[in-house]
Amino acid sequence: MITLTDEQKRQLFHDGYIVLKGVVSDDLVEAGQARIKKAQKGENLSGATELTDLVNASGVTPILNEVMGQFDPPSRVQVGVIKQSGPKDFYSPLGYRERDLPYFGHGMHAEGLFTVGPPQQPAEGTPDEIYKRLIASGPRGDLGRSADVIGSNTDPLFQDPDMTLSVGSFTAFVIVPLNDQRTEGCGQTAVIPGGHHILESFYRWQYEQSGCIGPEGPGWPRFDYETPNRAGHIYLPRAVQEKLIELIGETPETTPDGRPWPRPTQILMEPGDAAITIFQMPHTGTRNEFGTESRKNMIFRIRNKSRQPDKVVSGVSDHPDRGQMGEWLEYEPGNDPFARSKQALTHMWQEWEGMQDIVAQESANLTPVDYSHVDV
Ligand SMILES: [Fe+2]
Numbered sequence: 001m002i003t004l005t006d007e008q009k010r011q012l013f014h015d016g017y018i019v020l021k022g023v024v025s026d027d028l029v030e031a032g033q034a035r036i037k038k039a040q041k042g043e044n045l046s047g048a049t050e051l052t053d054l055v056n057a058s059g060v061t062p063i064l065n066e067v068m069g070q071f072d073p074p075s076r077v078q079v080g081v082i083k084q085s086g087p088k089d090f091y092s093p094l095g096y097r098e099r100d101l102p103y104f105g106h107g108m109h110a111e112g113l114f115t116v117g118p119p120q121q122p123a124e125g126t127p128d129e130i131y132k133r134l135i136a137s138g139p140r141g142d143l144g145r146s147a148d149v150i151g152s153n154t155d156p157l158f159q160d161p162d163m164t165l166s167v168g169s170f171t172a173f174v175i176v177p178l179n180d181q182r183t184e185g186c187g188q189t190a191v192i193p194g195g196h197h198i199l200e201s202f203y204r205w206q207y208e209q210s211g212c213i214g215p216e217g218p219g220w221p222r223f224d225y226e227t228p229n230r231a232g233h234i235y236l237p238r239a240v241q242e243k244l245i246e247l248i249g250e251t252p253e254t255t256p257d258g259r260p261w262p263r264p265t266q267i268l269m270e271p272g273d274a275a276i277t278i279f280q281m282p283h284t285g286t287r288n289e290f291g292t293e294s295r296k297n298m299i300f301r302i303r304n305k306s307r308q309p310d311k312v313v314s315g316v317s318d319h320p321d322r323g324q325m326g327e328w329l330e331y332e333p334g335n336d337p338f339a340r341s342k343q344a345l346t347h348m349w350q351e352w353e354g355m356q357d358i359v360a361q362e363s364a365n366l367t368p369v370d371y372s373h374v375d376v
Pocket of ligand 1: 109110111112283
């Protein structure tokens with residue numbers, strides 16, 4: 001059985017992610033690449049076994065079983081292809097033109113958030129009017145402010161009927177590259193090492209204030225009406241952005257309006273590698289400006305089976321407490337899925353069964369993140 005060394009676990013604890021070299025065999029890589037190559041135009045490859053085998057038949061599964069625990073073998077995968085492109089004029093979900101966002105048009109975000117298509121003309125009206133229009137622009141149309149609303153990314157506006165949780169959650173990402181991404185600027189997934197600790201601390205602070213977690217909870221408005229399109233998604237609250245910039249410790253680049261953004265670290269990998277990332281890690285795709293081919297990352301969303309032993313997780317949903325299209329799932333009496341997910345969001349290593357010794361040893365070395373200055 002292959003397992004992480006204690007040194008690797010320490011790295012995972014502090015950085016929030018780790019790259020595992022050579023854990024996917026050449027045969028598996030080649031089969032995955034061949035499957036993508038022979039895809040018909042527009043074909044959905046998310047259920048292709050040649051791709052799900054990159055986790056199910058590789059060294060990734062035994063490693064994850066040891067460090068995290070049991071999970072449903074993914075039956076589907078996000079086929080994360082980013083074509084080569086120069087900077088573009090369109091407004092990204094952050095509300096800025098793609099070409100104006102630093103660090104290869106990053107869209108750094110917390111996972112599991114409601115998203116709709118960003119207006120491509122500056123939005124008109126009051127913030128309240130823009131809010132109502134945005135939440136009505138998803139696939140279900142205008143339902144008002146309700147937990148039945150889902151985004152164009154299928155994420156519910158709120159996970160729970162009481163509207164106290166607006167972040168979907170799972171336990172780990174696994175990212176398996178099928179092309180060479182060892183040089184920056186070819187569309188890599190990027191993260192902020194240590195950012196998981198900052199985001200988890202914010203979730204915990206929110207929970208302590210009001211029991212609500214995510215956008216529309218304490219210190220986290222959902223939209224920013226002052227971005228160039230007046231309809232930016234706030235994917236990370238201002239207080240978290242500031243802490244991330246502090247953590248990185250260099251002068252940040254800015255958008256033309258002078259707003260600073262934390263510099264992400266591109267995950268450099270090559271075929272055969274896999275990255276494991278904790279759910280709370282702020283992350284983003286990036287522009288494939290300098291690649292010689294499309295960037296191909298197979299992205300799996302894994303949840304520890306203990307969260308909801310009776311539910312099967314597919315590997316693509318970032319909100320598995322609800323159905324893929326936001327359907328309400330049934331839970332037995334006494335099983336509050338949203339309370340369990342709040343617990344997991346605010347105690348991020350609890351579902352990492354093989355990390356417990358390292359967490360106990362290393363937690364003492366962590367600096368607490370102070371949000372006491374943030375307006376509720
Ligand atoms: Fe994401």
